[in-house]
Amino acid sequence: MSRQTPDYGLDAPVAVRWIFIAGLAGAIAGFFLLRWTVTRHAGLLVGLAYAVQIFGFFCLTVASLMFASSRFGKFHARDRLLARLKLRGDEAVLDVGCGHGLLLIAAAKLLPRGRATGIDLWSQVDQSDNSREATLRNATLEGVAQRVRVRDGDMRKMPFADRSFDATVAHFAIHNVRSREGCREAIREIVRTLNHDGQVAISDLHGVELYADELRKSDMTEVEISGLSFWTFPPARTVTARKPKHPVG
Template sequence: MAGVSVRRAAAYGIDAPVVFAGFGFAVLSCLLMTTITDGPAPLVGAGLLALCAAVQLHTTVRGKFVAWDEVLTGLRLRGHEEVLDLGCGRGAVLLAAAKRLPDGVAVGVDLWRSVDPSGNDISTTRENAVAEGVADRVRLRTGDLARLPLLDESFDLVLSSLALHSVAGADARAVAIREAVRVLRPGGRIVLADIGHTRQYAAALTELGMIDVHRRGLGWRMWWSGPWVPTTLVTARKP
């Protein structure tokens, strides 16, 4: 299907709100330092921190949507697939996928913790699905990514954006990867975006017999405060 507009009718919250609080505190501290310290260092520090916060804000309110639009467009979905989003949160990726599935279904799984993204709640995601006009093709489930409440080989595509790194421990993340493969149909694809552990994801997918396993950066649109925290995409296909 052709790309879908990244214009959004719903509210998707702020990723890592505690990070913005940290930036705010640090900028304020630098500004206070100007009252007791000579020289430009505190002002320079405040400016750099503000720039990092601006980069992070751009990523969370626009950049990630543009990046995922390009990823989803590149998948060339036919519109009838069954798609799973692991750690769907308020639905940024889930609903973007659902817009490309006029005859398909998009299922989101999450534990619905309210800290990251801000306001993460199953009722909010339902409201967002209504606002985006895709409620008829969206299903939401509560579940642990390491113990998915889903049947074997029930999805054509498994997505995840910035969720797997929150699974504590390498062993638990490996189990989550195994679960993603379990629910994927033969010929189906896995597309995972994350800020860490992506080499582990790729290795685990290879060990599980997945083919066409690749890693690539998603570029500046998904930098979190700067190039030192990039987002990497891992893709694979089930034979």
């Protein structure tokens, strides 16, 4: 039977799984080690048993927070990020590294006369069951399929003409490009494909200073970095910027 409710995927599924397994193993091993050492009055080993158990509970907490972030928190983060753009409703919006369409689809709902485009290369490490089909299915289930487009591609070399979009967003996507130069390339592509007076809002768990630096070097104005938001785990910051109304120089 096909799924009838939208599914926006679990972020970093491999990391969540391994942190959870390590946590469970630590908590259980610590429990038994503690029982064994306490009955034998093995002083130093009692300390080790406590350390193993604390490590286990720490990992279980981290895995739970990451899971909760994907299932609940990121929807709040999405709404706050889109609210920053103050969209009129007729814009062309790009979601870079759209995954299952978290921002893409929410943006499309705010664009009765516009359109939302997502680009992704569908990494299974970065998000569970990631595919263009899953994203388009979500768009259909959310009633915005008519206003949503999805392209396969790498954010470092996007298949879009210059100045194609009025606003560009990215959520927990650019840090997945491992090299700093790769992240800078992605930012330059975002600027290239952005219309004059267009806006950018990028949320990420790290790297926002680098993105802000590249945005400034690319002549973007009003470059600002928000404080930490704890709706997601790890917590994230958002960098916003605007392209000048007229070409610089």
